[in-house]
Amino acid sequence: MNKKTLLDLAKTHGTPLFVIDHAELRKNYARFRKHFPRVQAYYAVKVNSDPAIVETFYNLGGSFDVASMQEFHTVYQFIKDLPAKDRQDFIWDKVIYANPIKPIETLRELDRYKPLVTYDNQEEVKKIAEHAPHAGLALRLRVPNTGSMVELSSKFGALPGEAVDLIAYAHDHGLTVEGLSFHVGSQCTNPENYIQALHLSAGIFAEAKARGFALQLLDIGGGFPAAYDASVPAFAELAKKINHELNRLFPEPIEILAEPGRFLVASAGSAVSKIIGKATRGDKLCYYVDDGVYHTYSGIIFDHCTYPMKSFKSGPKQICAVFGPTCDALDTISLAEQLPELNLGDYLYSDTIGAYSAASSTHFNGFPPATVIHINR
Ligand SMILES: Cc1ncc(COP(=O)(O)O)c(C=O)c1O
Numbered sequence: 001m002n003k004k005t006l007l008d009l010a011k012t013h014g015t016p017l018f019v020i021d022h023a024e025l026r027k028n029y030a031r032f033r034k035h036f037p038r039v040q041a042y043y044a045v046k047v048n049s050d051p052a053i054v055e056t057f058y059n060l061g062g063s064f065d066v067a068s069m070q071e072f073h074t075v076y077q078f079i080k081d082l083p084a085k086d087r088q089d090f091i092w093d094k095v096i097y098a099n100p101i102k103p104i105e106t107l108r109e110l111d112r113y114k115p116l117v118t119y120d121n122q123e124e125v126k127k128i129a130e131h132a133p134h135a136g137l138a139l140r141l142r143v144p145n146t147g148s149m150v151e152l153s154s155k156f157g158a159l160p161g162e163a164v165d166l167i168a169y170a171h172d173h174g175l176t177v178e179g180l181s182f183h184v185g186s187q188c189t190n191p192e193n194y195i196q197a198l199h200l201s202a203g204i205f206a207e208a209k210a211r212g213f214a215l216q217l218l219d220i221g222g223g224f225p226a227a228y229d230a231s232v233p234a235f236a237e238l239a240k241k242i243n244h245e246l247n248r249l250f251p252e253p254i255e256i257l258a259e260p261g262r263f264l265v266a267s268a269g270s271a272v273s274k275i276i277g278k279a280t281r282g283d284k285l286c287y288y289v290d291d292g293v294y295h296t297y298s299g300i301i302f303d304h305c306t307y308p309m310k311s312f313k314s315g316p317k318q319i320c321a322v323f324g325p326t327c328d329a330l331d332t333i334s335l336a337e338q339l340p341e342l343n344l345g346d347y348l349y350s351d352t353i354g355a356y357s358a359a360s361s362t363h364f365n366g367f368p369p370a371t372v373i374h375i376n377r
Contacts, residue, residue, distance in 0.1 A: 001019060001021050001024070001270045001351055003312060003349075005375070006019060006270055006272055006312075006349055007272075007312050007347060009272070009373055009375075010272040010274070010347050010349075013371055013373055014371065015272055015273050015274040015290050015291070015347065015370070015371075016271065016272070016273045016274075016289075016290050016291035016295060016296060016369075016370035016371070017271065017272040017273075017370055017371050017373060018269060018270075018271050018296050018353075018357070018358050018369075018370040018371070018372045018373070019269070019270045019271075019272070019372075019373045019374075019375060020048075020050065020052070020053065020265075020268055020269055020354060020372065020373070020374050020375070021268045021269075021270070021375050021376055022052070022053075022056050022268070022374060022375065022376045022377045023375075023376035024267055024268035024376075025053060025056050025057070025264065025265065025268045026056065026060065028263060028264045028265070028267060028268065029041065029057060029060050029062065029264055031235065032224070032258075032260055032263060032264065035235060035236055035239035035240075035243075036239055036242075036243065036256075036258065038243070038246065038247075038252075038256050039220070039246075039256045039257065039258045040063055040094075040255070040256070040257050040258070041062060041063060041258055041260055041264075042062075042063040042064055042065040042094070042095075042096055042098075042219075042257055042258065042259045042260075043057045043062050043063070043064050043065065043259075043260065043261065043264055044065040044067075044098075044222050044259045044260065044261030045064055045065065045066050045067070045071040045074060045075065045261075046065075046067055046068075046071065046261065046359065047261030047262055047264075047265055047355045047356055047359060048265050048269070048354060048355060048356075048357075048358060048359050049070075049071055049074055049359060050358070050372065051074055051077065052374050052377065053265060053268075054074055054075060054078065055078060056377070057264070058075075058078045062094075063093070063094035063095065063096075063257075064094060064095050064096075065096050065098045065222075065259040065261075066095060066096070066097055066098070067097065067098055067099035068099065068106075069106050069109060069110075072095070072097065072110070072113075075095060079091075088113075088114070091113045091114070091115055092114065092115075092116075095113075095115055095116070096115070096116045096117070096118070096138070096219065096257065096259070097110060097115050097116070097117040097118070097135075098117075098118050098140075098181065098219075098259055099118065100118045100119055100120040100121075100124065100140045100156050100157075101124065101156075102117065102124070102127070102128075102132075104127060104131050107127060107128060107131035107132035107135075108131050108132070110132050110135065111131065111132040111133065111134050111135065112134075114134040114135060114136070115135055115136070116135070116136045116137070116138060116178065117132070117135045117136070117137060117138070118137070118138045118139070118140045118181050118219075119137055119138075119139060119140065119166075119170070120139065120140040120141075120142075120156055120157055120158040120166070121158065121166070122166070122169055125166070125169055125170045125173050125175065126173065128170075128173075128175060129170075129173035129174060129175055133174060133175070135175070136176055136178045137170055137175055137176065137177045137178060138177070138178060138179050138180060138181040138217065138219055139158060139163060139166055139167060139170075139177055139179075139180050139181070140156055140157050140158065140180075140181045140182065140183075141157050141158055141160060141163060141180055141181070141182045141197070141200060141201065141204070142156070142157025142158060142159055142160070142182075143157065143182040143183070143184060143193065143196065143197035143200060144184070144192075144193050144196050144197070145183075145184055145185030145188070145193060146185075146190055146192070146193055147185075147188070147189060147190040147193070148184060148185025148186060148187060148188040148189070148190065148193065148223060149185070149186060149187035149188075149189075149303070149304050149305065150185055150186035150187060150303060150304060151185050152183050152185050152186070153183075153185065156183070157182065157183075160200045160203065160204060163180070163204045163207075163208075164204060164207045164208050164211055164213070167208055167213050167215075168211065168213070171213065177213065177215065178215065178216055178217050179215045179216055179217030179218055179219065179254075179255070180201050180204060180205070180215060180217075180218055180219065181218075181219035181220075181221060181257075182197045182200075182201065182219070182220065182221050183221035183222055183223060183259075184197055184221060184223040185223055186222060186223055186261075186262055186303075186356075187223070187225050187226065187228075187262060187305075188223035188224070188225060189225050189231070189232055189233055191233065191237075191238050191241045191242070193223070194220065194223070194238075194241070194242050194245075195241065195242075195245055197220070198220075198242070198245045198246065198249055198250075199245075199249070201218055201249075201250075202249040202250070205218075205249075205250070215254075216253070216254060216255060217254065217255040217256070217257060218246075218250050218254060218255070218256055218257070219256075219257040219258070219259065220242070220246075220256065220257070220258045221258065221259050222258070222259045222260055222261050222262065222263075224238070224258075224260045224262070224263035225238075225262070225263065226262050226263055226266030226267060226352060226355060227267065227352070228266070228305070228352055235263070261355060262355040262356070265354040265355050266352050266353070266354045266355040267351070267352050267354065268354045269351075269352070269353045269354020269355070269357060269358070270349060270350065270351045270353060270354075271291055271296040271297070271307070271349060271350050271353050271357070271370065272347055272348070272349045273289035273290050273291035273296075273347065273348050273349070273370075274289060274290050274345060274346070274347055274348075275287050275288070275289055275342055275343070275344055275345065275346050275347070275348065276288050276289060276290050276325060276344065277344070278342075278343075278344060281321075284319065284320065284321055285318060285320045285321070285339075285341070286320065286321040286322075286323060287320055287321070287322050287323070287339070287342065287348070288323050288324075288325065289322060289323070289324065289325065289333070289348055290325050290367075291324060291325070291370055292323065292324010292325055292326060292331040292332075292333060293324055293330060293331050293332065293333065294324065294326055294328070294331055294361070294362045294364040294365065294367065295324065295361045295362065295367065295369055295370055296353065296357050296358055296361055296369070296370045297324065297333050297350075297353075297357065298356075298357060298359075298360040298361055298362070299353070299355070299356045299357045299360070300333065301330075302356060302360050303355070303356040303357075303360075305356070306334070307333070307350040307352070307353050307357075308334075308337070308350060309322050309333060309334060309337045309339065309348045309349075309350055310348065310349055310350065310351075311339050311340055311342060311346070311347075311348060312346070312347055312348075312349070313340055313342060313346060314340060315340030315341060316340060316341075317338040317339060317340050318338070318339070318340075318341070319336050319337070319338060320336075320337050320338075320339045321334065321335045321336070321337070322334045322337050322339075322348070325365075325367050326364055326365035326367060327365060328364075328365070358370065358372065
């Protein structure tokens with residue numbers, strides 16, 4: 001995002017400020033569609049559930065991955081006034097409830113919408129059969145998450161060896177399994193994870209077919225990396241490798257879905273904070289700013305991500321620490337940031353901070369989340 005625009009916005013609206021650039025959202029969505037022409041993109045709402053972001057993807061014809069009733073309702077707001085049939089078609093065609101573990105209350109509420117939901121174990125099949133018998137199912141597989149920034153395979157996913165038995169189990173409970181889903185871990189910079197997941201899935205498609213279950217869809221999940229730094233592999237190259245295997249192993253009419261989150265929103269978000277305190281501790285210059293890890297920088301904790309702090313001013317740089325505004329020492333943005341000598345009231349900013357950031361911001365210590373500003377809507 002343009003530095004001058006960010007600084008002007010901070011001066012106008014105050015700090016802490018979280019700016020979402022909708023032109024960047026549209027650009028990222030178009031890029032995903034261009035490189036994955038066969039893949040239907042379901043925006044993973046958890047990554048940033050701001051209704052304005054959902055609206056932008058809705059207006060582009062996007063689909064949605066929701067993982068809680070609240071996220072479902074955030075999307076539902078945009079279709080609630082459609083004629084009943086169009087509304088139902090939208091949910092069938094463009095919504096997946098992609099949390100393999102669902103509370104009974106959620107299943108009861110979801111049933112009337114007959115959505116596609118994921119599952120990965122027998123207990124979930126029993127729950128779905130009893131409380132949401134009209135749902136369609138996708139079996140979530142456990143696949144390698146090697147090297148991904150956020151590991152998901154220890155929490156979710158059926159083992160490939162039990163997959164077809166779980167499909168048969170759902171069938172025996174009167175449910176229809178439409179296909180498979182997986183997640184290679186978030187910020188996946190190792191293309192091999194996708195390739196191995198596709199190979200495992202192809203084996204399960206074949207075994208399922210041999211046992212009389214025709215699967216029709218494959219959901220390749222999220223994990224598509226944001227370009228945080230130069231070490232992240234080129235998206236076009238990753239897409240080329242994935243598409244090659246998709247076309248070889250899952251020819252049409254098999255439907256291919258994906259649940260990109262980070263890739264679509266990370267680069268669209270920027271944060272601006274103000275220096276509210278300054279001290280020298282053990283020879284190190286320490287800046288205290290009005291945003292931190294309990295707020296927009298929460299991804300440092302929850303997402304295992306780092307966000308370089310940048311200055312609007314130039315000058316000789318030195319290694320500084322940057323702390324958030326709360327009384328907790330955990331509220332540390334960085335212990336080694338290269339910054340010039342700055343004054344109280346000066347601003348710092350980070351870009352590529354749109355994913356898993358404001359989404360997990362809290363009110364801890366009486367400091368509210370940053371003000372959100374949307375540009376280029
Ligand atoms: C089921 C599911 N789908 C999609 C996503 C989004 O992943 P990403 O942001 O890596 O694209 C997540 C993230 O945790 C997820 O759990």
